[in-house]
Amino acid sequence: xxxxxxxxxxxxxxxxxxxxxxxxxxxxxxxxxxxxxxxxxxxxxxxxxxxxxxxxxxxxxxxxxxxxxxxxxxxxxxxxxxxxxxxxxxxxxxxxxxxxxxxxxxxxxxxxxxxxxxxxxxxxxxxxxxxxxxxxxxxxxxxxxxxxxxxxxxxxxxxxxxxxxxxxxxxxxxxxxxxxxxxxxxxxxxxxxxxxxxxxxxxxxxxxxxxxxxxxxxxxxxxxxxxxxxxxxxxxxxxxxxxxxxxxxxxxxxxxxxxxxxxxxxxxxxxxxxxxxxxxxxxxxxxxxxxxxxxxxxxxxxxxxxxxxxxxxxxxxxxxxxxxxxxxxxxxxxxxxxxxxxxxxxxxxxxxxxxxxxxxxxxxxxxxxxxxxxxxxxxxxxxxxxxxxxxxxxxxxxxxxxxxxxxxxxxxxxxxxxxxxxxxxxxxx
Numbered sequence: 339x340x341x342x343x344x345x346x347x348x349x350x351x352x353x354x355x356x357x358x359x360x361x362x363x364x365x366x367x368x369x370x371x372x373x374x375x376x377x378x379x380x381x382x383x384x385x386x387x388x389x390x391x392x393x394x395x396x397x398x399x400x401x402x403x404x405x406x407x408x409x410x411x412x413x414x415x416x417x418x419x420x421x422x423x424x425x426x427x428x429x430x431x432x433x434x435x436x437x438x439x440x441x442x443x444x445x446x447x448x449x450x451x452x453x454x455x456x457x458x459x460x461x462x463x464x465x466x467x468x469x470x471x472x473x474x475x476x477x478x479x480x481x482x483x484x485x486x487x488x489x490x491x492x493x494x495x496x497x498x499x500x501x502x503x504x505x506x507x508x509x510x511x512x513x514x515x516x517x518x519x520x521x522x523x524x525x526x527x528x529x530x531x532x533x534x535x536x537x538x539x540x541x542x543x544x545x546x547x548x549x550x551x552x553x554x555x556x557x558x559x560x561x562x563x564x565x566x567x568x569x570x571x572x573x574x575x576x577x578x579x580x581x582x583x584x585x586x587x588x589x590x591x592x593x594x595x596x597x598x599x600x601x602x603x604x605x606x607x608x609x610x611x612x613x614x615x616x617x618x619x620x621x622x623x624x625x626x627x628x629x630x631x632x633x634x635x636x637x638x639x640x641x642x643x644x645x646x647x648x649x650x651x652x653x654x655x656x657x658x659x660x661x662x663x664x665x666x667x668x669x670x671x672x673x674x675x676x677x678x679x680x681x682x683x684x685x686x687x688x689x690x691x692x693x694x695x696x697x698x699x700x701x702x703x704x705x706x707x708x709x710x711x712x713x714x715x716x717x718x719x720x721x722x723x724x725x726x727x728x729x730x731x732x733x734x735x736x737x738x739x740x741x742x743x744x745x746x747x748x749x750x751x752x753x754x755x756x757x758x759x760x761x762x763x764x765x766x767x
Contacts, residue, residue: 341398342378342418348394351383351424365419367411371638371700372732374411376403376419383424385496385504385528391420392526393502396760403762404526406442406468410475410764412732417762422470425528430455435534436493441470441527446624453623458537458594460488465627466634470527475728476519476685478693480542480592480626481535483675484568489518489683491533497525500756504528516751519683521727521736523748523763524755541600542592543618544629549585551610552576556654558606559589559670563649563691568675569594570603576668578661580699585661586614590629592621640700642710643729645690645722646670656716664705668713669695684744690722693729727765736765 345353354361355378364379382388388404395402401417425440428447432455439448446465452458460479462472477488485491494508495517507514507525516524547555559574566572573590589607593600597620604618617628627634646653649670662668670692677688696713698706714721727739736745748767 345378345380345391345394345418349380349382349387349390351387352381354379354381364421366636367405367408367413368636369409369411369639370636371640372411372413373415374408374413374419375415376417377415379419379421381421381424385425385498388420388422388425388526388528389498389502389504391418392498392500392760396500396502396758399758400760401762402526402760403764404441404522406471407444407466409464409467410471410728412764414762420526422468422526422528427529430457430534432457435536436531437534438529438531439469440529441468443469445469445472446627449626450624452534453537455534456537457534458540458623459532459534460485460491461626463627463630464632465624469532470530471522472728473530473532474517474519474522474527476683476726478671478673478677478726478728480571481594482677483566483571483673484594485535486676486679487519487681487683487685487688488532489685490681491535492518492530493533494531495525495527496529497527499525500758500760512751513755515682516684516748519685519727520740520748520767521763521765523752523761523767526761537594537623539596540592540594540621540623541597541618542621542626542629543590543616545589545607545616545618546614547587547610547612548614549576549587551612552587552658553654554610555587555589555607556657556670558610559672560649560654561606562604563672566603566672570600572672574670576657576662578663578666580666580701585663591618592626592629638700640698640703640706641731642696642714643725643731644694644714644717645673645688645725646692646694646717646720647690647722648720649692653717653720656713659716662709662713664702665696665698665709667695667697669697671695684740684748685727686741686744688726693726694721695729730765734765736767739765
């Protein structure tokens with residue numbers, strides 16, 4: 339503890355140790371079901387602070403884990419937690435269609451800046467997730483079918499390496515390759531530069547029905563997905579809210595284009611009776627988070643994700659065979675498009691056409707785990723056996739996310755850039 343107290347003279351940002359006022363909140367990950375009793379929390383003031391902390395840790399044989407909000411936290415009790423949320427630099431160059439983003443910038447903030455110029459990044463469903471953390475895991479976006487992995491749009495990283503040096507890495511550098519979807523095990527990213535993409539219009543939203551309409555909704559989902567242009571992304575959800583509320587089925591969509599075309603593409607939904615609500619409309623790019631309405635504050639959760647090789651009648655039958663309780667939602671995402679094309683990142687192309695995401699509030703963890711296992715077991719022949727890095731859950735390893743050759747390359751880069759294991763990512767290679 340005395341050694342860690344020396345941190346206060348090593349960095350300019352706030353240092354919190356167990357027992358300090360504010361420590362519990364500072365150490366808390368986004369997922370409140372994850373315990374994170376770290377020996378110290380350092381709120382880095384800037385990139386120089388990050389470098390100072392890394393040098394401090396390296397000289398003393400300590401480990402560091404970096405989080406802005408901690409959305410992907412898996413739990414650690416022996417690494418210094420470095421919060422990067424104060425690294426808030428954000429610059430958009432509309433002529434070059436690029437952005438420079440500090441490690442603490444959220445997707446909502448980047449989208450609000452980019453949309454002023456008719457541009458978009460490649461965000462997911464939550465506006466409060468950090469751009470950097472999301473992108474280090476590859477980044478599966480609403481617009482991935484049109485523009486690929488978020489990591490494939492990165493042009494440079496500004497990093498602090500395990501020896502405490504600051505540098506800029508770009509395409510052609512092996513460290514750049516590792517960071518483009520390989521996670522945060524290789525260096526601390528303090529800022530990144532990425533390409534933005536044209537967004538001439540956006541139409542999207544959620545339609546909701548009673549669960550009795552699930553067979554018709556999933557049939558329409560499959561028909562829409564079969565002919566969807568790459569500008570259209572659709573997700574389907576079976577939903578069971580707690581407290582005895584009636585189960586629901588929902589259909590989520592985004593279309594990078596005009597409303598008339600979007601409505602035509604989504605017309606198979608029009609004949610399904612009993613609509614509870616329909617939020618589809620022309621949208622602002624910064625309002626993507628309203629589609630799924632994910633919480634903006636930390637909550638407990640348990641998730642499991644898989645990639646599906648198909649969505650035929652047998653898959654639908656298995657999904658609808660029983661109520662999803664005690665799960666909160668069973669989500670199917672249509673993938674394909676640019677995500678399936680060749681990618682030089684560690685993740686490679688995402689050739690499976692669908693992703694399955696099972697989420698629950700952990701009131702009864704054993705029952706939830708059993709339900710997730712039963713459902714994925716029923717879908718066994720259709721589960722590919724791999725999953726995106728950002729879809730890994732606590733207890734899983736990167737072996738599920740990367741092909742053997744890519745994982746071997748990542749491990750070699752880790753050994754050479756961080757031989758003492760200074761950096762601790764959510765899912766180490």
